[in-house]
């Protein structure tokens with residue numbers, strides 16, 4: 001199991017969190033980062049076909065522009081939602097958005113997924129983002145178990161997850177994407193028995209039950 005340490009994170013009452021990695025700032029829940037990321041995602045030649053048409057049309061109206069200072073409190077935030085967390089990876093030198101992750105909690109599981117901006121892949125940014133996000137999720141937001149689903153043919157995704165300490169798990173063999181396309185999925189998990197809630201952000205309600213389940217294993 002991967003060694004997880006408590007991250008040094010700026011935690012603001014408006015739900016802004018900033019965690020510094022070697023090359024990035026990992027920033028939570030700024031609406032400006034989110035809409036820019038949607039624009040980047042719909043322009044991505046690999047994932048563009050998976051976005052519903054109405055999202056593509058809306059996202060194309062957003063100018064990517066330059067990203068604001070990661071601790072700029074004047075940036076609008078996304079609504080605080082215990083079941084959904086958005087993290088953006090901002091390059092500390094260029095201020096470019098290079099990665100994004102989200103953690104979505106439903107059906108008693110917290111599912112993590114994400115991507116690295118096209119053109120920045122294969123340079124370690126995915127690994128840097130995922131390791132930091134797992135530490136933040138477990139040791140700041142108190143999420144004990146993260147799961148991730150990936151298509152069996154997606155080697156980059158498999159290596160990305162394995163490299164951050166994810167191990168094989170069970171899960172639904174097929175999932176339906178937002179555009180209606182159904183894909184096969186393999187499942188992965190990242191468990192931290194010493195997960196610790198240090199944030200006043202609301203959390204998914206199932207956490208206590210899940211910890212009891214883990215303790216009985």
Ligand SMILES: CC(C)(COP(=O)(O)OP(=O)(O)OC[C@H]1O[C@@H](n2cnc3c(N)ncnc32)[C@H](O)[C@@H]1OP(=O)(O)O)[C@@H](O)C(=O)NCCC(=O)NCCS
Nearest residue numbers: 114115116121122123124125126127150156157159160163
């Ligand atoms: C998967 C993804 C997030 C990885 O991010 P990245 O910055 O490219 O990955 P890194 O450079 O940090 O490398 C992480 C691992 O993936 C491997 N990898 C990266 N790109 C790869 C590719 N095209 N083919 C095979 N392996 C690849 C690296 O070799 C490394 O594995 P290793 O530690 O065993 O050497 C990125 O490729 C991506 O955004 N893909 C499209 C969206 C996606 O598939 N998301 C995952 C859904 S679960």
